Amino acid sequence: MTDTARETWLILGATSSMARALARKLAGRGATLLLAGRDMEDLEATAADCTARGATSAEAIRFDARDPESFPPILARMQALGGTPNAAVFVGSMPPQVEIDDDPAMLDGVVADSFTGPARLLHGLAPLLEAAGAGTIVGVSSVAGDRGRLGNYVYGAAKSGFTTYMSGLRNRLGRAGAHAITVKPGFVDTGMTWGLDGMFLVASPEAVADTILKSVSKRRNVVYTPFFWRYIMMIIRAVPEPIFRKLSI
Amino acid sequence: MTWKQCDYTGWGRVYHARGELARPERASALARIASQTPCPAIGQRRSYADGCLNDGGRALLTERLDRFLGFEEETGLLEVESGCKLADIVTHFGRRGWLPAVLPGTGFATVGGAIGMDVHGKNHHHVGSFGQHVESLTLALPDGPREVAPGDPLFAATIGGLGQTGPIIRATLRMQKIRGDVMMVTERRIPDLASYFDHLDASQATYTVGWIDATARGAALGRGILEEGETGPGLVPPAKRGTRVPLDAPHAALSGPVVRSFNAAYFRRVPERGRTVVKPLEDFFFPLDKIHDWNRLYGKRGFHQFQCVVPLAEREILRAMLKDVGTAGLASPLAVIKRMGAGRGGMMSFPTEGYTLAIDFPARAEAPEMIRRLIAMCFEAGGRVYLAKDAFAEASQMDAMYPERAEWAGILHSIDPGEAYATDLVRRLSLRSLP
Numbered sequence: 021m022t023d024t025a026r027e028t029w030l031i032l033g034a035t036s037s038m039a040r041a042l043a044r045k046l047a048g049r050g051a052t053l054l055l056a057g058r059d060m061e062d063l064e065a066t067a068a069d070c071t072a073r074g075a076t077s078a079e080a081i082r083f084d085a086r087d088p089e090s091f092p093p094i095l096a097r098m099q100a101l102g103g104t105p106n107a108a109v110f111v112g113s114m115p116p117q118v119e120i121d122d123d124p125a126m127l128d129g130v131v132a133d134s135f136t137g138p139a140r141l142l143h144g145l146a147p148l149l150e151a152a153g154a155g156t157i158v159g160v161s162s163v164a165g166d167r168g169r170l171g172n173y174v175y176g177a178a179k180s181g182f183t184t185y186m187s188g189l190r191n192r193l194g195r196a197g198a199h200a201i202t203v204k205p206g207f208v209d210t211g212m213t214w215g216l217d218g219m220f221l222v223a224s225p226e227a228v229a230d231t232i233l234k235s236v237s238k239r240r241n242v243v244y245t246p247f248f249w250r251y252i253m254m255i256i257r258a259v260p261e262p263i264f265r266k267l268s269i
Numbered sequence: 270m271t272w273k274q275c276d277y278t279g280w281g282r283v284y285h286a287r288g289e290l291a292r293p294e295r296a297s298a299l300a301r302i303a304s305q306t307p308c309p310a311i312g313q314r315r316s317y318a319d320g321c322l323n324d325g326g327r328a329l330l331t332e333r334l335d336r337f338l339g340f341e342e343e344t345g346l347l348e349v350e351s352g353c354k355l356a357d358i359v360t361h362f363g364r365r366g367w368l369p370a371v372l373p374g375t376g377f378a379t380v381g382g383a384i385g386m387d388v389h390g391k392n393h394h395h396v397g398s399f400g401q402h403v404e405s406l407t408l409a410l411p412d413g414p415r416e417v418a419p420g421d422p423l424f425a426a427t428i429g430g431l432g433q434t435g436p437i438i439r440a441t442l443r444m445q446k447i448r449g450d451v452m453m454v455t456e457r458r459i460p461d462l463a464s465y466f467d468h469l470d471a472s473q474a475t476y477t478v479g480w481i482d483a484t485a486r487g488a489a490l491g492r493g494i495l496e497e498g499e500t501g502p503g504l505v506p507p508a509k510r511g512t513r514v515p516l517d518a519p520h521a522a523l524s525g526p527v528v529r530s531f532n533a534a535y536f537r538r539v540p541e542r543g544r545t546v547v548k549p550l551e552d553f554f555f556p557l558d559k560i561h562d563w564n565r566l567y568g569k570r571g572f573h574q575f576q577c578v579v580p581l582a583e584r585e586i587l588r589a590m591l592k593d594v595g596t597a598g599l600a601s602p603l604a605v606i607k608r609m610g611a612g613r614g615g616m617m618s619f620p621t622e623g624y625t626l627a628i629d630f631p632a633r634a635e636a637p638e639m640i641r642r643l644i645a646m647c648f649e650a651g652g653r654v655y656l657a658k659d660a661f662a663e664a665s666q667m668d669a670m671y672p673e674r675a676e677w678a679g680i681l682h683s684i685d686p687g688e689a690y691a692t693d694l695v696r697r698l699s700l701r702s703l704p
Contacts, residue, residue, distance in 0.1 A: 037294050037333060062295045065350070069336035073361060211294045211333075215273030 085137025397612020428615025462491025
């Protein structure tokens, strides 16, 4: 097996349940995993789990979207691990909009977590994929980024920025033979949504992970998961602004 | 959010509860909940009645804490989080030549649940109960995590301890080396109960279990099919993915005549001279798991399972029980007989040497009275009922059935005087009352 036949995956925000589900499935097919996040104890547990499930290797590394100092060691480690470089980004934070309204300084953190932090790291990673002429970056954005809504427009704005970044990255990587996929989940049954009112058509983290892997092998561009969110968002985007501004959806 | 208001039931869907549930995704979140708001942990809710319910209170779901934390090939020690499902372990380690030493009839049960109920399997006569193969475990107590191991009274109170010593964070299991990841199963017809006892007594197989036709009467009373299994090398297609029961079945689906004809056909499925078949591990250990939500086959009103164990010398009481069940015409196709060894892991463990009989009953109006009669017979014979399944026993019967109960309650009092871990089962049977 050549070195590039081996897949290496950087998972950013690997403590989330969606990321954990994806890491497990990648482990099952023998990938090399670099699990990045803040809760090292939890990352170590997931790394052990992935190793037991068949990963070539799985290790934990510190990543804090708000601390760019944590980025270079991750890039260096990806370089050292070799194989075809891939990444999946699951980071983001969604404090209740009312808390941000009370303390506008929180806005910076939301944007760093959901957009600028991961984008800056991916900017460092892109040359690795270009050099390999292969590999995929999966950016998990959100349907919340498709239109600013009363309930979470700061989070939505950050995700919208990230979606636009992913679109440009896809444009760039495609020229070198690599690829980028934007994934927009609707409601997913995670710790973030547990006990929240108004949840419907909730998808399991495993289903989202399956969709991601399928999208990678099919080189899809923008993926809504579950698929029907594409149509829900099409309708929401089509509502004329004079009407939309009076809605609270 | 940490808490979510939920309606939930036990596997039999007769008992209900309403209360706030938390579902931590990290060990640190579990530890925080365990210290700030201690409450019982529940796994996959495969206990049949109220052992997994805390009506009006809070409970902790362990399903998102289900990781393998480490496996040593040299020793066979596997460390896992408590929400890990047994089927997950079988699927991943079976092909590597290892199995949990003890497997109950469903792979959906979690490691935490298997410890809390000290479950037994088809090889109980050789290796004992699940808890006897736990090297150590870590409890999330209000003042922090505490690791306990055999020899510690808190360990003996935890094995089979119905979750009353607090949430289990993780456990280390001693796995068993197997000869191959395929099951060789010999099935033979057993004509009646006397013959059943003889065959169970004589069976030398690693795994032995008997299906019994609880609708049979007269000369055929106690007839069934004995299954004896051994692991071995071989090739079989992998276990198929399950199907779901899409809706609650109508009540007529399990009416007397339907069950009687089903059982007769099921009995004749195995040729008169017997046969040996090869199966994937999962199909042998977890035969019903292929039909997800099979409890819905019993319809909206749900079902009960009665399971007891009686001492070897009292085995004729099983004949009286089967007679009563056959006459009442209430039984479902699911009935199991097995000879148990003496192995048990904790103070409140169900297993003890003797014969165990388990029968499912649709929750019809006559069921409670029928099951109470069976419990009374078991009690008179010096046996005990399985608390993971019990719905109708009485508090007054507990000290005879579980002689270490009072001592157990004393240990619990020292770590949880406010009874924060109590479940509906524990309250119904006053299991934590002090002498």
